[in-house]
């Protein structure tokens with residue numbers, strides 16, 4: 001029992017995480033464009049600042065759990081909107097709320113990344129570098145010039161995973177755990193929109209998942225809940241794939 005903040009709480013995975021945390025007795029502060037305690041636009045620095053400021057007021061400076069789920073999929077037309085929400089909409093929230101988490105009881109945080117983050121060689125691209133450098137204007141320029149929502153999606157999730165791992169010492173010293181969960185295709189409005197997209201849709205529709213079904217939002221929420229809990233007290237800085245075997249099937253010799 002404690003206070004948790006969940007971004008993207010109005011739909012899909014974020015809504016399932018919210019439900020689980022509430023069923024465990026947490027007070028959940030939701031952040032989303034609509035239908036949330038804090039309605040704001042995480043694609044802009046102003047919206048992110050508002051979210052952090054209002055969250056700090058609502059939790060009175062003490063937060064026990066944080067989960068960043070808000071995200072846009074590759075069916076989004078403007079590529080830079082994807083990277084602004086998926087990368088900066090997560091990183092700015094977890095950095096802004098670290099001081100409140102340091103006041104929490106056994107505080108822990110999870111960011112939702114994606115198994116697609118490892119499916120293209122994006123490591124040294126200028127786009128990923130600009131994200132990791134915190135240069136939103138440069139990252140937006142690069143990805144809008146490329147005009148590739150898919151690269152924006154995979155690259156923003158790749159950078160987010162690295163942003164988690166880069167914080168392991170600072171957050172560990174603060175005794176706040178931070179991990180990532182990387183889902184495969186999960187049956188949510190984001191996936192439905194992706195399947196209808198002429199470019200993003202076919203590879204997802206043709207994915208032959210080893211476990212033979214799409215993920216359900218609660219498949220992801222179950223792991224998130226475990227990672228936030230006492231039994232995960234030595235798990236920090238890790239990224240967990242929850243994808244019905246999708247990543248192992250595609251890249252069996254890498255992990």
Ligand code: NAD
Nearest residue numbers: 008011012013033041042043069070071114185186188190
């Ligand atoms: P969803 O569309 O059901 O939920 C995403 C939520 O984010 C929505 O409620 C939406 O309003 C919110 N959001 C979007 N833009 C926002 C903004 N600018 N400001 C504030 N909130 C905003 O999608 P989902 O599938 O539940 O996705 C949750 C997370 O999981 C995302 O980060 C997504 O990238 C990731 N993910 C999803 C899948 C999948 O197949 N569904 C796979 C891998 C990763």
